[in-house]
Amino acid sequence: MISSTRNLGRSCQRNSPFEGAVFVLTKCSACGSTFPIGDYDHLGEHYYKFAEESDMAHVMWLNRYITRKKTENAKALSKILSNYFDLGSGGLQKWIRLRFIERFYGSHPHPFVVALQHPTRATLLGYVLEHQHFLRQWVRSCSYIMAKTENTDVTMYELDNINTEFGGYSPERLSHYELLLRMGESLGIYRQKILSTEPLPDTKTSLKTWDELAKNEHWVETMTAMHGLELIADRTLRGDGAVMSYFDPVILNPKDREVTDATKDFLREGYEADVGHSKEALDLVEKYAKELNKTEDVQATFLKSINVFHRYLMARLQRAEQLESA
Amino acid sequence: MISSTRNLGRSCQRNSPFEGAVFVLTKCSACGSTFPIGDYDHLGEHYYKFAEESDMAHVMWLNRYITRKKTENAKALSKILSNYFDLGSGGLQKWIRLRFIERFYGSHPHPFVVALQHPTRATLLGYVLEHQHFLRQWVRSCSYIMAKTENTDVTMYELDNINTEFGGYSPERLSHYELLLRMGESLGIYRQKILSTEPLPDTKTSLKTWDELAKNEHWVETMTAMHGLELIADRTLRGDGAVMSYFDPVILNPKDREVTDATKDFLREGYEADVGHSKEALDLVEKYAKELNKTEDVQATFLKSINVFHRYLMARLQRAEQLESA
Numbered sequence: 001m002i003s004s005t006r007n008l009g010r011s012c013q014r015n016s017p018f019e020g021a022v023f024v025l026t027k028c029s030a031c032g033s034t035f036p037i038g039d040y041d042h043l044g045e046h047y048y049k050f051a052e053e054s055d056m057a058h059v060m061w062l063n064r065y066i067t068r069k070k071t072e073n074a075k076a077l078s079k080i081l082s083n084y085f086d087l088g089s090g091g092l093q094k095w096i097r098l099r100f101i102e103r104f105y106g107s108h109p110h111p112f113v114v115a116l117q118h119p120t121r122a123t124l125l126g127y128v129l130e131h132q133h134f135l136r137q138w139v140r141s142c143s144y145i146m147a148k149t150e151n152t153d154v155t156m157y158e159l160d161n162i163n164t165e166f167g168g169y170s171p172e173r174l175s176h177y178e179l180l181l182r183m184g185e186s187l188g189i190y191r192q193k194i195l196s197t198e199p200l201p202d203t204k205t206s207l208k209t210w211d212e213l214a215k216n217e218h219w220v221e222t223m224t225a226m227h228g229l230e231l232i233a234d235r236t237l238r239g240d241g242a243v244m245s246y247f248d249p250v251i252l253n254p255k256d257r258e259v260t261d262a263t264k265d266f267l268r269e270g271y272e273a274d275v276g277h278s279k280e281a282l283d284l285v286e287k288y289a290k291e292l293n294k295t296e297d298v299q300a301t302f303l304k305s306i307n308v309f310h311r312y313l314m315a316r317l318q319r320a321e322q323l324e325s326a
Numbered sequence: 327m328i329s330s331t332r333n334l335g336r337s338c339q340r341n342s343p344f345e346g347a348v349f350v351l352t353k354c355s356a357c358g359s360t361f362p363i364g365d366y367d368h369l370g371e372h373y374y375k376f377a378e379e380s381d382m383a384h385v386m387w388l389n390r391y392i393t394r395k396k397t398e399n400a401k402a403l404s405k406i407l408s409n410y411f412d413l414g415s416g417g418l419q420k421w422i423r424l425r426f427i428e429r430f431y432g433s434h435p436h437p438f439v440v441a442l443q444h445p446t447r448a449t450l451l452g453y454v455l456e457h458q459h460f461l462r463q464w465v466r467s468c469s470y471i472m473a474k475t476e477n478t479d480v481t482m483y484e485l486d487n488i489n490t491e492f493g494g495y496s497p498e499r500l501s502h503y504e505l506l507l508r509m510g511e512s513l514g515i516y517r518q519k520i521l522s523t524e525p526l527p528d529t530k531t532s533l534k535t536w537d538e539l540a541k542n543e544h545w546v547e548t549m550t551a552m553h554g555l556e557l558i559a560d561r562t563l564r565g566d567g568a569v570m571s572y573f574d575p576v577i578l579n580p581k582d583r584e585v586t587d588a589t590k591d592f593l594r595e596g597y598e599a600d601v602g603h604s605k606e607a608l609d610l611v612e613k614y615a616k617e618l619n620k621t622e623d624v625q626a627t628f629l630k631s632i633n634v635f636h637r638y639l640m641a642r643l644q645r646a647e648q649l650e651s652a
Contacts, residue, residue, distance in 0.1 A: 060405070136478075139472060139481060140472065140473050140474070141473075143469045143470070143472035144469070144470075144473040146465060146466065146469035146472075146488075147466050147467075147469035147470040147473050147540070147541075148463070148466070152462075155465060156493065159488060159489065159492070159493045160493075161492075162485060163485065163489070166485070167482065167485045167489075168479070168485075200582070214473070216475075297585035307368075
C-alpha cells in the first residue's frame with residue numbers, strides 16, 4: 001500500500017470515489033493537471049507526490065490498478081505506470097480484454113458473476129430490476145455515438161446494436177430488453193411492477209456517469225466505455241485467462257430445470273451475441289483510436305467505465321439481497 | 327415594409343441572415359432579450375423598437391413572417407404577433423402544417439418544388455448530391471433525440487425512422503439513403519463519385535445549423551425541427567391548401583418514361599412514407615410539447631428549421647444549375 005487514505009480533505013472528493021482519477025494520461029481529473037501523451041516520467045512524479053500526501057483519489061486509483069505497495073521513488077512508479085499502459089504485441093483490444101479480466105474474472109471474480117453461476121430467483125430478479133434501467137441508458141449512450149460520429153461503419157454498427165438490444169427485429173428476434181422483461185415475468189413479477197420499479201441509488205449514479213461520459217467525451221471513448229462492457233458475457237475470455245464464464249453454461253441445457261425457459265432465452269442471447277458485439281465494436285475502436293490519436297484517452301476512459309460497471313453489478317446483488325430479506 | 331435594412335451595424339449579424347431572430351417567444355436571439363411565454367405586449371414593443379431602428383435581423387424576421395407593412399404602433403404589432411402564434415382550434419400540428427404550406431406551397435412555391443414537378447436530370451442529380459449529406463446529418467440529429475429522451479415511444483419512433491431512412495430493413499425494404507444513391511447511379515453517376523462529392527457551402531451551413539440545434543436544444547424542439555420537414559413530401563398538405571404536391575405523381579406511373587425506374591423507387595418511398603412519418607412525429611411533438619410546456623419554443627424552433635430548409639433546397643437547385651452550365 002503506497003500510503004493510507006486518512007487525508008481526505010483535498011479537492012478530490014467526488015460523488016463517487018471511483019470518479020476523478022482515471023483520465024490520467026492526458027489529464028488528471030483529480031486536480032486538472034495535464035500531461036503530454038506518453039509522458040510517464042511526469043505522470044509518475046505527479047502520482048508519487050499525491051500518494052505521499054495521502055490524497056484519496058490518486059491513492060485509490062494506484063491501489064486498484066497499479067500496486068498496493070509503496071514504490072521506492074517517482075521514477076519507479078513511472079516505470080510501473082508505463083508498463084501498465086503499454087499495449088504490448090496484442091494491441092489495444094487485447095489490453096482491454098486483459099484489464100477486463102483482471103477486474104471481473106481474475107483471482108477475485110466479481111461477486112455478481114459468482115452468484116450468476118447458478119443463480120437464485122432473487123439474483124435473477126436483481127438482474128431484471130436494475131438492468132432494465134441499464135438498457136435504457138445503453139440506448140442513450142449508443143445514440144450519442146451515432147449523433148457524433150461521421151463514420152458510416154460506426155453508425156451502422158450502433159444502429160444494429162440498438163436494434164438488437166432495444167428495438168428488436170421481429171417476433172422471432174426479440175430485443176434483449178424484451179427478453180429481460182420476459183425473464184422477470186417468468187419469475188413471477190408483473191411487467192408493470194418491473195417497469196415502475198425505480199433503480200437503486202448505485203445504479204442511478206452509475207447511469208448518470210455513463211450519460212455524462214457519452215454527452216461530453218469523444219464518441220470513440222464512449223464506444224469503448226459501453227461496448228467494452230459487453231465483454232462480461234464474452235465466453236472467449238476464458239482463453240485469455242478468465243477463471244470462469246458469466247454463468248455456468250450447463251444451466252442453458254434444455255433438460256436442466258435450474259432456471260426458467262425465459263431465463264435461458266435471455267441468457268442465451270447474451271451468450272451468443274456479446275462475443276460478436278464486443279469484438280466488432282473493439283475492432284472499430286482500435287481502428288479509430290489509432291486514426292484519431294486517441295488510444296490513451298480510450299484506455300483511461302475504459303478504466304473509468306469498468307469501475308462504474310463494477311459498482312453497477314454490485315447494485316444488482318444489493319437488490320437481490322433486499323428481495324431475499326424482504 | 328416596416329423599415330429598410332440599411333442599418334446593419336448592430337449586434338445582429340450572424341453567419342446566416344436567417345439565424346438569430348427566431349427564438350422570439352422566450353428569447354430574442356438577436357439581442358438576448360427574454361420574454362415570459364405569451365407576453366406579446368412586450369414582444370411587440372421589442373420588435374417595434376428594433377424595426378424603427380432598422381435592425382436587420384428583427385426586420386427580416388418580421389418581413390418574412392408577420393408583415394411587410396409598417397404597423398401603426400407597438401400595440402398593433404403585438405396583436406399581429408399574438409395572432410400569428412395562436413394555435414387556433416386545430417392545435418399545434420395544424421399550425422405547423424399551415425406555416426409549412428405558407429413557406430413552401432403557398433402563392434410562391436419553393437423553386438425546387440416547382441422544378442421537381444417534372445424534373446430534369448440535373449435537378450435530380452442536384453437532389454442526390456446534396457441530399458446524401460442531408461440524410462447523414464438526419465441520422466445524427468435523430469440520434470440526438472434518442473440520446474436525450476427518456477420516453478420509449480419517442481425512442482422507438484426515432485429508431486424506426488433511422489432504420490427506414492438510413493439503415494434499411496432488408497433487401498426488399500432498402501433505406502431511403504440507398505434508394506437515393508441508386509437514383510444517382512441510374513442517372514449515370516458512379517456511386518463513388520457521388521459519395522466523394524462535398525456538399526455545397528449552403529448545404530454545409532444548413533447541416534451545421536441543424537447539428538447545433540440538435541446538440542443544444544431540447545429533444546422535442548429537435549423532433550419538430552427535423553420531422554416537420556418531412557411535410558415536404560406529405561401529399562395530404564393539398565387538403566390544407568398547398569398549391570401543388572412535391573412532384574407531379576404522374577411521373578410515378580409505370581408507363582411514364584419521364585424518369586428512371588430508380589428515380590420512381592426513390593420518390594415513391596417518400597411519397598408513401600413521409601405522410602405517416604411526419605404525422606406520427608408531430609403527434610408525439612404535440613403530446614410532449616404540451617406536457618413539457620414547450621409549445622412556444624417548438625413553434626419558434628420550427629420556424630428556424632424551415633428557414634434553414636428553404637436555403638438547403640435552394641442548394642439542390644444551385645447544384646443543378648452548376649451541372650447544367652458545366
